[in-house]
Amino acid sequence: MMPAMTRRAMIAVPLICLAAVSLSRQPVAQVFPGHNTNAPVDYAADRIELQDKQDRVVLSGNVDVRQGELRLRAGRTVVNFTNAGSLQIQRITASGGVVVTRGDETATGDVGIYDFNQKIITMTGNATLKRGNGDTLRGGRFVIDLRSGVSSASGGRVTGTFSVPKKD
Secondary structure, three states, X not given: OOOHHHHHXXXXXXXXXXXXXXXXXXXXXXXXXXXXXXXXXXXXXXXXXXXXXXXXXXXXXXXXXXXXXXXEEXXXXXEEEEEOOOEEEEEEEEEEEEEEEEOOEEEXXXXXXXXXXXXXXXXXXXXXXXXXXXXXXXXXXXXXXXXXXXXXXXXXXXXXXXXXXXXO
């Protein structure tokens, strides 16, 4: 029979190696899977300013942008577009308490950028991701790929909490 210390070491060493490999890469999570990036974009704000020569629209004050089930709220957004016959949104840059939600998932940050061509949302500055089940992820920067539903966190120390299923 093996001593208890040897049995623990045989279990702990592979787990530590797995954790080291996992930590050497950016943490990854499944976020906003199945989002329809081709859905129309609706918006509301206290003020709108069309800057036609710069191909952009500035929305300010209680900005609320929706695309399908995805919702972005912020103090201010700049919407960049191309105007080749019809208006095509290229990017939304939001600042001032940015909150992006879909279902029971919420991403927050100081700045949020939604790149419509790449179908990527980037949250920077005090970025946090929370799920309804209690999982949280915090970092300096999140990149959410809307095509795959996969996100990565980076920018300094990345921390989080995983919920554990309750057993009776």
